[in-house]
Amino acid sequence: MPDLITHVAISHLIKRPWDRAHPGTHANAFCILFYFGTILPDITSRALNIAFPSTLKWTLALHTPAGTLLCCIILTLLFESSIRKRAFLNLMGGASLHYLLDTFQYATTPVFFWGFPFSWADSSLHILDAGDIVLFSPVWVFFVVLMEIIFYLFHYKQPAHLH
Amino acid sequence: MLRWILILIILGTLAALCKWGASNSPWLLLGEAMEEPVRFDGKTVNQFLYPKIEEIYRDGFLLTERGGRSMRVFCDTTGLIQDKWVGLEAVYHKEGYLIARHVKIAKNRGYKIYLSLLTVIFIAILGIRSFRFDWRTGTIHLRPNA
Numbered sequence: 001m002p003d004l005i006t007h008v009a010i011s012h013l014i015k016r017p018w019d020r021a022h023p024g025t026h027a028n029a030f031c032i033l034f035y036f037g038t039i040l041p042d043i044t045s046r047a048l049n050i051a052f053p054s055t056l057k058w059t060l061a062l063h064t065p066a067g068t069l070l071c072c073i074i075l076t077l078l079f080e081s082s083i084r085k086r087a088f089l090n091l092m093g094g095a096s097l098h099y100l101l102d103t104f105q106y107a108t109t110p111v112f113f114w115g116f117p118f119s120w121a122d123s124s125l126h127i128l129d130a131g132d133i134v135l136f137s138p139v140w141v142f143f144v145v146l147m148e149i150i151f152y153l154f155h156y157k158q159p160a161h162l163h
Numbered sequence: 164m165l166r167w168i169l170i171l172i173i174l175g176t177l178a179a180l181c182k183w184g185a186s187n188s189p190w191l192l193l194g195e196a197m198e199e200p201v202r203f204d205g206k207t208v209n210q211f212l213y214p215k216i217e218e219i220y221r222d223g224f225l226l227t228e229r230g231g232r233s234m235r236v237f238c239d240t241t242g243l244i245q246d247k248w249v250g251l252e253a254v255y256h257k258e259g260y261l262i263a264r265h266v267k268i269a270k271n272r273g274y275k276i277y278l279s280l281l282t283v284i285f286i287a288i289l290g291i292r293s294f295r296f297d298w299r300t301g302t303i304h305l306r307p308n309a
Contacts, residue, residue: 004279008286029293029309035286043283050276053212053229056192061177061184070177077170078296079303108250108265109209110189117180120189131270137278 009140037094064116200257238263
């Protein structure tokens with residue numbers, strides 16, 4: 001996995017412009033669910049593995065699209081019925097972005113089984129090393145701050161009736 | 164009530180999926196190979212529990228896993244660094260050693276874990292500020308000011 005700052009920063013760089021183009025009520029709250037979706041596959045699997053290494057094989061299913069889909073459905077059912085659809089779409093949108101980014105990651109052995117439980121084919125393209133990507137985390141944070149400044153200035157310069 | 168039945172059914176499915184994944188995965192752990200040395204002699208061990216390079220020798224290194232398990236690995240030692248986490252795929256031999264097929268230092272892994280932990284805490288704080296859990300109904304609601 002790339003580190004979670006990289007996952008969340010990239011999801012912010014995609015989701016914020018989308019939310020500005022498609023404004024809706026409580027956009028910020030649902031944005032947080034999108035971020036939560038981007039970290040969900042790692043906190044259900046990698047976090048458990050770090051705390052309890054012997055869970056490695058048991059959590060394999062939780063870092064696959066099928067496992068994450070089930071986790072997202074369970075989480076969605078906990079939300080009040082009026083916001084379930086938006087909650088599910090944001091959680092799954094974030095999780096899909098997580099898997100898209102992981103696909104580019106290099107791994108010494110096969111760890112990305114996107115076809116699970118139907119296939120054990122390794123889905124990684126083995127292009128980027130997570131250890132190298134983590135060094136770029138200040139760059140992602142810089143772009144996030146820069147984007148927020150641009151949005152703020154753009155909002156500030158608009159006529160008051162458009163705010 | 165129907166909601167809780169659905170949650171239980173999906174949790175059951177998820178548990179079954181985890182069990183199936185654990186039983187049928189193509190991964191062979193070092194611990195599994197060491198428990199049945201004859202069965203796994205010559206097989207490729209492709210998952211280790213946070214393996215570290217304990218000591219480097221001329222023809223390889225001593226690998227230790229979280230939990231204290233250790234084993235001698237034979238490989239080209241170019242670029243290896245003591246006390247670093249390592250990504251590894253190696254052939255197991257029942258005599259008690261491994262011959263590495265791929266070895267790669269896992270760069271900045273500690274840094275990555277701490278940064279990720281900070282991110283989880285940050286998202287959790289944002290989540291608690293935007294949503295609240297109603298313990299009476301077992302439902303997550305948007306906060307009015309979210």
